[in-house]
Amino acid sequence: MMDDDDCGQVHILEMVTLFWLFFMSALFIIQIHIPDSASIAGDATLEFAAEDAIQRGLSEAAIGESADNRLVELLAVGDRQGTCTLLLSGLSPTIDGECWLARNSEPSAPHGDGVEPSGRSITVHRLLQVDSEAWTISLDVWYRGGGN
Amino acid sequence: MRRSQHYDGDDGDMGQMLLAAGVVLLMSLLSMAVYGVKVAGLGQPYDPASDAVIDMSVELQKAFQPLLENRTNDLITAGMSDEEAIWTAINWTHDDMLHHGEIRGVEVKLLNPVVSQDGDVYTIDADAGIADRHARLSHRLSAIIDLSA
Numbered sequence: 250m251m252d253d254d255d256c257g258q259v260h261i262l263e264m265v266t267l268f269w270l271f272f273m274s275a276l277f278i279i280q281i282h283i284p285d286s287a288s289i290a291g292d293a294t295l296e297f298a299a300e301d302a303i304q305r306g307l308s309e310a311a312i313g314e315s316a317d318n319r320l321v322e323l324l325a326v327g328d329r330q331g332t333c334t335l336l337l338s339g340l341s342p343t344i345d346g347e348c349w350l351a352r353n354s355e356p357s358a359p360h361g362d363g364v365e366p367s368g369r370s371i372t373v374h375r376l377l378q379v380d381s382e383a384w385t386i387s388l389d390v391w392y393r394g395g396g397n
Numbered sequence: 398m399r400r401s402q403h404y405d406g407d408d409g410d411m412g413q414m415l416l417a418a419g420v421v422l423l424m425s426l427l428s429m430a431v432y433g434v435k436v437a438g439l440g441q442p443y444d445p446a447s448d449a450v451i452d453m454s455v456e457l458q459k460a461f462q463p464l465l466e467n468r469t470n471d472l473i474t475a476g477m478s479d480e481e482a483i484w485t486a487i488n489w490t491h492d493d494m495l496h497h498g499e500i501r502g503v504e505v506k507l508l509n510p511v512v513s514q515d516g517d518v519y520t521i522d523a524d525a526g527i528a529d530r531h532a533r534l535s536h537r538l539s540a541i542i543d544l545s546a
Binding site for chain 2: 255258259261262265266268269272273351353354357374375376377378380381383385387
């Protein structure tokens with residue numbers, strides 16, 4: 250036979266067990282959903298995609314002989330639309346982007362056929378010297394459809 | 398003493414009860430901790446700009462010499478004296494880097510620029526100070542401009 254103290258212990262044990270059962274049942278029934286934290290891998294993919302797009306522009310051969318690559322060639326003649334089209338075409342099909350350019354101390358402004366970001370976006374910047382000008386290239390990228 | 402008088406079973410029963418209580422408590426704490434950890438991790442998004450200071454430093458080192466050289470030559474062609482052209486190019490470059498840093502979320506400054514002259518060859522030294530909320534970096538920048546040609 251158990252005495253009162255032991256019975257008390259058993260009641261405490263029952264209470265704790267019931268609490269845990271209720272807690273888990275409640276989670277199951279009302280579907281408390283705590284989302285996973287933002288994936289580092291997903292964001293890094295976006296960052297690399299934007300960096301690759303800029304690198305691709307720097308690697309593409311120039312049409313004329315005035316510049317080492319197509320990106321610098323377009324910036325040298327001030328073709329901002331063409332520059333941004335080149336950069337945005339370097340993004341993978343699952344990623345959308347918006348291209349911003351600033352020459353020297355100008356305010357940065359969007360160019361090209363980019364659209365407004367949907368969902369989380371990441372911006373990659375690059376300083377590029379072209380002749381006497383310092384260009385700031387900013388490529389804002391996000392997953393098409395806004396998902397992570 | 399009291400236990401030996403009133404408790405009918407042996408110590409094994411008490412041990413089993415304590416073990417059961419321990420297991421239940423452990424499971425409760427673990428299941429709650431899982432949610433606690435998930436909630437705590439929600440506010441820490443990945444920051445792609447965390448290496449911006451290093452990237453900025455590399456890009457500035459690449460751009461510093463050609464920017465100063467081309468700007469100085471342009472200004473001399475426009476009619477400025479050599480030294481005036483060099484100092485104007487330094488000031489413009491400083492302003493442009495500051496502006497670039499603002500867009501990028503990094504503070505960029507060219508500090509203590511010094512121009513030394515040896516005939517038609519000018520040497521420009523400056524300290525680049527680059528900082529953001531994660532890191533601070535300072536290094537020496539140097540450019541040599543030969544105006545003899």
